Amino acid sequence: MTKQRPLVGLICGSGLGLLADSLKNPELFPYADIPGFPQSTGRLVFGEMKGRSCVCMQGRFHMYEGHSLGKTTFPVRVFKLLGVETLIVTNAAGSLADGYHPGDIMIIKDHVNVPGLAGLNPLTGPNDDKFGPRFPAMSSVYDKGLRCLAMDIVKQMGVAQFVHEGVYAMVGGPNFETVAEAKLLHRLGVDAVGMSTAPEVLVASHCGMRVFGLSLITNKVVRSYDDEEQVNHEGVLEVGKMRSQSLQTLITQLVGRMDMNNNTHT
Numbered sequence: 001m002t003k004q005r006p007l008v009g010l011i012c013g014s015g016l017g018l019l020a021d022s023l024k025n026p027e028l029f030p031y032a033d034i035p036g037f038p039q040s041t042g043r044l045v046f047g048e049m050k051g052r053s054c055v056c057m058q059g060r061f062h063m064y065e066g067h068s069l070g071k072t073t074f075p076v077r078v079f080k081l082l083g084v085e086t087l088i089v090t091n092a093a094g095s096l097a098d099g100y101h102p103g104d105i106m107i108i109k110d111h112v113n114v115p116g117l118a119g120l121n122p123l124t125g126p127n128d129d130k131f132g133p134r135f136p137a138m139s140s141v142y143d144k145g146l147r148c149l150a151m152d153i154v155k156q157m158g159v160a161q162f163v164h165e166g167v168y169a170m171v172g173g174p175n176f177e178t179v180a181e182a183k184l185l186h187r188l189g190v191d192a193v194g195m196s197t198a199p200e201v202l203v204a205s206h207c208g209m210r211v212f213g214l215s216l217i218t219n220k221v222v223r224s225y226d227d228e229e230q231v232n233h234e235g236v237l238e239v240g241k242m243r244s245q246s247l248q249t250l251i252t253q254l255v256g257r258m259d260m261n262n263n264t265h266t
């Protein structure tokens with residue numbers, strides 16, 4: 001039991017679990033103890049960031065682990081019922097865009113939901129009108145005001161040269177991309193690719209939450225048959241740890257400065 005009624009929810013990406021450590025007066029709930037959550041390691045952390053009540057998923061669920069998309073996104077609906085109005089999603093992703101480098105941050109402007117295009121969507125099935133409409137619009141999912149605020153913050157932090165705004169694609173995984181898949185995604189206008197985020201964002205947007213998303217670029221996606229570099233998960237986690245301090249600063253400032261009535265920022 002917690003008395004916290006968070007307005008902000010945060011989902012930590014792979015290697016980014018340390019983001020939850022910035023919460024003051026934390027209260028911890030292992031997923032294994034929460035009814036309806038997939039039996040998995042990880043926990044919900046309730047606490048305060050800049051005096052604002054937040055709830056954080058330290059460890060997320062992925063489709064490739066074998067969870068249905070409904071289970072994968074169940075925590076987002078729990079967040080909604082707790083009163084969360086703004087969802088911050090983070091992930092580790094490989095870059096396709098020229099000019100992106102490992103360690104860079106991409107503020108997500110939009111996404112391509114590759115499994116969604118093929119019919120794998122958490123909103124499939126009878127619509128629960130209590131949460132949102134049958135046919136939700138998705139043309140302005142990633143809140144413009146929060147994206148501008150984040151850009152202001154990274155300029156003030158002096159790290160703007162490592163920050164981009166771009167398009168994220170979710171693929172099903174668990175394998176990383178073939179060269180042909182990487183070329184295809186690049187031609188489609190995708191800047192970074194990962195195996196999460198889009199389902200959570202769809203469910204959050206469907207129920208009226210304001211959404212902000214960040215990708216930490218952990219590796220380049222190989223787009224040439226001459227490139228012998230090989231991505232691996234340990235490398236992904238390593239870059240996450242290396243950059244978690246800057247991400248923590250950015251997210252803490254964002255939470256501290258965001259308007260809580262879903263309008264503009266201060």
Ligand SMILES: O=P(O)(O)O[C@H]1O[C@H](CO)[C@@H](O)[C@H]1O
Binds near residue numbers: 015090092093195
């Ligand atoms: O999207 P998150 O959970 O940050 O993790 C990304 O990193 C993992 C691969 O290394 C995949 O799970 C991919 O989706």
Ligand SMILES: Nc1nc2[nH]cnc2c(=O)[nH]1
Binds near residue numbers: 094175220
């Ligand atoms: N699909 C995919 N997911 C990732 N997560 C971190 N890096 C990558 C990547 O290169 N591809």
